[in-house]
Amino acid sequence: MSEARAKWRELICEQSQSGQSVSAFCRERELRVWQFYEWKKRVRDSEPEQFVEVRVAARPELERPAQRQRSSIEIRLSSGRSLVVGAEFDASHLRALLAVLEPGA
Numbered sequence: 001m002s003e004a005r006a007k008w009r010e011l012i013c014e015q016s017q018s019g020q021s022v023s024a025f026c027r028e029r030e031l032r033v034w035q036f037y038e039w040k041k042r043v044r045d046s047e048p049e050q051f052v053e054v055r056v057a058a059r060p061e062l063e064r065p066a067q068r069q070r071s072s073i074e075i076r077l078s079s080g081r082s083l084v085v086g087a088e089f090d091a092s093h094l095r096a097l098l099a100v101l102e103p104g105a
């Protein structure tokens with residue numbers, strides 16, 4: 001991996017975890033926003049897709065009868081946060097959301 005790619009990959013991860021918008025992050029570091037997005041695309045396109053292990057855990061003590069009929073999926077992110085989505089949640093939206101929340105994963 002080139003030094004430039006490694007630097008930008010680190011910056012992209014840092015921005016993602018910072019909670020700042022891309023504009024604010026770039027302004028603070030004197031980076032060009034267009035350049036940030038260009039490198040984000042390059043880094044994303046150059047990395048192979050990775051699969052993440054998914055475990056299904058039942059928690060019947062937390063479910064009410066009405067909730068059992070509506071299934072949901074809880075996704076635990078590497079940051080320790082959880083994301084819960086309903087079964088009807090669109091898969092393409094979920095992929096886009098995970099790309100934002102877990103860049104490089």
